[in-house]
Amino acid sequence: MKKIEAIIKPFKLDDVKEALTGAGIIGMTVTEVRGFGRQKGHTEMYRGGEYTVDFLPKMKVEVVVADGLVDKVVALITVAAKTGSIGDGKVFVEPLEEAVRIRTGERGDNAV
């Protein structure tokens, strides 16, 4: 089991979701997050004054899948979330020890 964590542009969330559900991946968790990478922030204007927004709004998508699906899911997310310009985000993959479905008590791959 692996947890795949993708930080993406907010307006790409629908594309990523459709790509994953279309490939049979059922279930994900999304969070509104803020942050910056190489893109740094950007500047905005208010009443003639410029100000910098350091932490830009992003979406974090978390998906837990069996080991065999990791490459496929990462590829799907990378394609779906890509615009080609700076600020597209990143995908992280980390190992996961255990998962439990609360309703039935199933564990491991059966629970995801």
Next chain:
Amino acid sequence: MAPGGWAPFLSGDCASARPEEGTTVTESESIKRTLPWRIVAAVIVACLLAVGGWVFAQDKPAAPAAPAAPAAAPAPPPKPDPGGTATGGIADVTAKEAGKPTLAEVADFAGHNRVSINLMWTLLTGFLVMFMQAGFALAETGFTRAKNVAHTMMMNFMVYAIGMTGYWIMGFALQMGGASPLATLGNTGVLDGEFTISLFGKDFGLWGTKGFFLAGSTYDVGVFALFLFQMVFMDTAATIPTGAMAERWKFSSFVIYGFFISMITYPLFANWVWGGGWLSQLGKNFGLGHGYVDFAGSSVVHMVGGVTALAGAMMLGPRIGKFNKDGTPNPIPGHNLPMAALGCFILAFGWFGFNPGSTLAGGDLRIAVIAVNTMLASASGAIFAMFYMWAKYGKPDPSMMINGMLAGLVAITAPCAFVSSFWAFVIGAFAGVLVCWSVFFIERTMKVDDPVGAISVHGTCGAWGVLSLGIFADGTYGDGFNGVPSTVKGILYGDPSQLVAQIIGPLVNFCFIFGASWAFFKIYDIAFGMRVSPEVELEGLDVPEMGAHGYPEVHGPATLVHAMGTSAVKPPAMSMAPGRSR
């Protein structure tokens, strides 16, 4: 658990009164439940239709009855007048012998009608101006941050109630106590007390002395109509400083201020211009045009508000984080531009009461010119602010376009009755640029923090408005204004002395209002303190000052409380949330 009969509703004990958790009510069951009600509703509608048809059937002319006794000719049946051309006529004139009024009775009726129209107009436009309070509340709250919305909104809300009370107690008397006769509102002469002093052999009216609590001889319809109209104007001035002083002002201090401006500073200056006081008499006494002319209050209302705002904002100091150590300003964006834009639109709508209503006469047909001038200046103000910001900073700044429209409106308020549409557009256009300059000057040069631009919109452009009257007034209106024969002319139309009066007015306004407000704020600050603590300011004023979040779902614990199961309000057990289809 809450005691008493409310307990089941407030606590979780009500579960038994509802379907068990987890059970679902199927669609067919719910249809069965609602079906009898649908039948009952259908029967009721059918009955109503039947009764309606019967009633209409009665309207048809009855079939000619059998010829009755020829002596009593039946009166013709009453005829409706769907076109409206036949309604109202000689029979509607009040007369001893119905349908045959004497000349005196007709004249009486015409006079009563004239005053009726004027009084209706004054009240109706006053109602429109009252609605401007909503515009101010939205504009100011939209331009401030979400953590302070309850505080900013409630200042705008309570100034209406506080100001009105103070104005009723004594403000109105000081302002209009010596203003009679009210020519358009029935020539009532009861407001006949003006305190004057004599200097250089001339009388200087300083304040009125009749009408405290609207009691005694001022219990009069004309006076009451005037009170309503003048009250909402005063409240407009009183609510302006709440924007410039927002996000750091103690609410308790604001409450005392509400009484101060409505009972003392505003009424005094308004008396000098509108209540028969000394500024309005500059023409009669010293030959300066028609005296100081401010038709609807560029200075009396807006500059008073703007200058008070300047004194208050200087006394309070800037918000934490507004200026860097080197003095350069940081933008602090308002939390809701749509709210501010809506507020601006409501204000622009209310201005149709503000300016045209200031004739106090619906029978004064100049109101058409006034209304058109008002809307033209608002347009040019917004357009020129837009182009200025676009050219200078690359984008048409939304908040400055909003300020620009208001600046045009403030500027045209004094000259609206005296200028042509072309000059109205020019006055608004210059105000639109002037407000941008003024915002930057006040922020970058004076280092005064004005979150909403109230000082620039109302103070600076208010002064420009009265000056512009002295330049562009074209002599087509204002015969006999302030007791001076002939019409009002600016310097371009041959009367330089009018411009002199128009310069004296704002100078007096600034010196008196700034001095008095500064003294008041300073004394209050030393005695009780005007500004909240830095901790409160950083946290947001809503909870420390008001006890409640403006947006509990965003800043408050509302959602968490619910998740923790301690919320008093439970969601309905039968969730009917619509499925999200995509």
